[in-house]
Amino acid sequence: MSISAEAAATPSNAPDRDWWRGAVIYQIYPRSFQDSNGDGIGDLKGITARLPHIAALGADAVWISPFFPSPMKDFGYDVSNYIDVDPMFGTLSDFDGLIAEAHRLGIKVMIDLVMSHSSDQHPWFIESRSSRFNPKADWYVWSDAKPDGSPPNNWLSIFGGSAWHWDPTRMQYYMHNFLTSQPDLNLHNAEVQDALLDLTRFWLKRGVDGFRLDTINFYFHDKELRDNPALDPSRRNASTAPAVNPYNFQEHLYDKSRPENIDFLKRFRAVLNEFPAIAAVGEVGDSQRGLEIVGEYTSGGDKMHMCYAFEFLAPDVLTPARVEETQHAFAAAAPEGWVCWAFSNHDVVRHVSRWGQEVLDRDGYAKMLSAILLSQRGSVCIYQGEELGLTEADIAYADLQDPYGIQFWPEFKGRDGCRTPMPWDAQALQAGFSTAERTWLPIPVEHQLKAVSAQYGDPASVLEQYRRFLAFRKTNPALSKGEISFLATEEPLLAYERQYGNETILCMFNMSPNSSSTALPDGNWEVLEGHGFETPFEGRQIELPAWGAFFARHV
Structure with a gap:
């Protein structure tokens, strides 16, 4: 088909299926964005009320971290019902209102799907652990103990210790890559895949524009449960897990990043293609060959639209050489693929602190880093508060919420420091985030001084620089798609x-x-x-x- 014929065959009001390529996606951590009911925890109505801020910033889409029903052992990444809203965050009607307002403002909505594992409170797992012979007995990864009673193999959990937990009802171990309360789903079972694809359709029918897939390379495990080999100490990298965690001592060949994942991602993409202009970005957690996996998952146009790895989320200070080496490595690993870059998210120390410990002019540093991020080849994720130049909050042990930080304190303080509530009003109680006397995490004084109200309209502020550069990026397509x-x-x-x-x-x-x-x-x-x-x-x-x-x- 000629270009002119193709254009004639495409209605001018047809949805842009390529909107994600070069898009700027604003990540919202719902517990910490805006509290609408005064309980000290953010919610969906709060997000809806603050969407004009994101529209004024110039972002193309939002990615909302999990808001599904959950025991909140891992703050929503332990899902107990995939097709509802936790009452803490509101209702499905509130979510529908969020979608409507975002679309009115021209903002796409992507939500976080956690499909490698569920909560141990999910009905699927409750049934699965009830016996070895129930209809969902094989929906999770179960294995007998070794003859001496020890776990089936040497696999480790990212949150510390063995990746296996003994269940006295089934008298077997179950696998958990994360907390013991987050059992891994068995995607080797076709029924599990079908159930996950059905819940994907549920949210697509509700109007979402796409998904961020949590831990996308953790979906499958080696059926033979072979031991992971030791990793040469010179190749250890602390970007997937903190350096104090022995998880980094193994080469993770068998507990994740398995070849069977390719076929499932093709099935997932086929579901997305049933709807117009849907996009998905996958989180690839692999320190040894992350970009290689990104290349595998984004090649061919039949799997992920884009993925992101941990190269720019690592603790190593960003240098010109690292920027160039990372782009070259991605181009070599994924010549057909597309990447989504981020400098910060809800799992890592905020980048102004992570890389700028010795920097005196933190605002100037933040502005320069934003321009580098927003002019890279690829799409971009901005983490809430990044546009204010927020630093990592120093959270006292007594205020910690993150089980990861509690486990490895004080060598690793966890992820609470990047998850503190968004400061909106420098003069208001709780920085305008909430009317509660106490918020789920405290708001540092230095963050309140950097609130949106203190920066909005000030041409010298980090916030206005983000707004300027996002507008500059949109008027120069080479910066987003070139x-x-x-x-x-x-x-x-x-x-x-x-x-x-x-x-x-x-x-x-x-x-x-x-x-x-x-x-x-x-x-x-x-x-x-x-x-x-x-x-x-x-x-x-x-x-x-x-x-x-x-x-x-x-x-």
């Missing part, structure tokens, strides 16, 4: 070009607290404005200030 090629520079400079169609945009960054001089590459360049960075230049010489950036278009 290819990327890196230029030879010396640290602390980072330089690359983004190419889309006939347009080439030059992006240059000074990743240091000191000014740095450089020259324009050969060719004719038009200096671009509207991105929020002021960079002196004379002739072809550029003087990049501390944490500065420069953008130009080839003419």
Whole structure:
């Protein structure tokens, strides 16, 4: 079909099936976004009330972390009912209202599906553990003990200890990659796959625009339950689990990232294709070969639309070399694929703190990092509060909620420091998040000072810089959909070009607290404005200030 014939065959009001490519997705952690009923915990009505903030920011979509019924042992990532809303967060009617308001504002809605495991309070597991012969006996991963009573193999849990827990009713072990209260579903069972695909359809029929798939490479395990080999200490990486966790001592060949996952992801994509303009992004948790798996899962157009790995969520300080090496590694591993980058999320230390411990000008650093993130090849996830330049909160042990932090305190303080409530109003009780005397996690004073109300309209603020750059990105499609090629520079400079169609945009960054001089590459360049960075230049010489950036278009 010719281009003109294809255009004629596509109605002008047809949904954009490619909306996700280069989209900016704003992650909402519902417990901490906005409390509408004064109980100290965020909820769906609170999210709906704050959607205008996201629309004004310029994001294309929201990703909402789990809000399903749950015992909340892992704060919603332990699901006890996949097709309802936990009363803590509201009702299905509240969710419908959220969808309607988001769509009115032009915002897509993606929700978090947790399909590798459920809560031990889910009816499926309650039935499964009741005997070895019930209809759901094989819906979870069960195994007999070794002759000496020890677990079936050496697999470890990300939350510490063995990945196996003894159940006295069945007199067997069940597998849990995370908490003991999060038993792993057995996706080798076709009935389990069918049930998961049915709940996917439930939310699609309700109007969601897509999904974020939690721990997407954990869906299948090795049927033979073979032991994982030891990992050479030189290859250990603390991005999937904290360094204090022996999980990093194994090469996880058999407990996750199994080849059977490919066929299931194809089945999942086929369900998405039953509906118009749906997209999905998968979380790939694998420190050794994360980008390789991203490549497998996003190739061919019949599995995931996009995935993200942990390269930019790792503790290692971001440098020009790391940015270039990561993009090159992704291009080599996934030449057909698409990636979704993030610097922060609900599981890692906020990046301004993670990488900027020695940085004095945290706001300037945050602005520079935002421009790097938003000009990478790929889609982007922004984590709530990132647009305010929030740092990691220091939570006292007595206030900890995260079982991960309680387990490994004080060497690892858990994830509560990045999950504190969103500060909206610098002058209000609880920063405008809630009217409650006590919120589920405390709001640090330094966060209240960075509230939306204190930054909105201030051209020097981190918030206004995010808004400016998101608008700049939308007016320059090369930044969202183009290819990327890196230029030879010396640290602390980072330089690359983004190419889309006939347009080439030059992006240059000074990743240091000191000014740095450089020259324009050969060719004719038009200096671009509207991105929020002021960079002196004379002739072809550029003087990049501390944490500065420069953008130009080839003419």
